Amino acid sequence: MSTEELQTTQLSNGLTCDLPASSPLAKLLKSQRSWVGPDAKKRAAILRGAKSIAIVGASPNPSRSSYFVGTYLLQSTDYRVYFVNPNADTILGEKAYPDLASLPEVPDIVDVFRKASDIPSVIDDVLAIGAKAVWVQLGIWNEEAAVYGESQGLTIVMDRCLKVEHARFNGGLNLMGFDTGVISSRRAGR
Secondary structure (H helix, E strand, C coil), X not given: CCCCCEEEEECCCCCEEEEECCCHHHHHHHHCCCCCCCXXXXXXXXXXXXXXXXXXXXXXXXXCHHHHHHHHHHHHCCCEEEEECCCCCEECCEEEECCHHHCCCXXXXXXXXXXXXXXXXXXXXXHHHCCCEEEECCCCCCHHHHHHHHHCCCEEECCCXXXXXXXXXXXXXXXXXXXXXXXXXXXXXX
């Protein structure tokens, strides 16, 4: 019998198993994400309970996803929306703020459009102003920052689009370019 060290690995379904530490599967599982944020019910509650949202990394460029999300929030919700970008004066006709500390109120949710390596400093800024929830946009992941933020009492959502989630929970996925309701292999217009 081999004396190779075994590693207890937690699988995504919550079960655990022992694997040889040097096995390819153990190495693959170790490299995968282990932090799990709020489930759908909790994300819906976060959005329902919020009155204001600050978008950190908001862009005045219409081709950027933060611009699209800002447009949706202004046109399709009752949230007070604040844009945070030190290099812009206005975004979507609204005043842009240089940082979170400059906002006229503490936002309920800070929606983040910054690269993964910037997330720890954003979490520090969120803690400094006393906000309670950080929503890190789709495609952005920093597990260490999420664990740290939670340890400081923050609610963290990562790698999810706030616009898509809001629309999903409010029956609006057909708005602004999502889910036409048509299931077909044919191209539109044929």
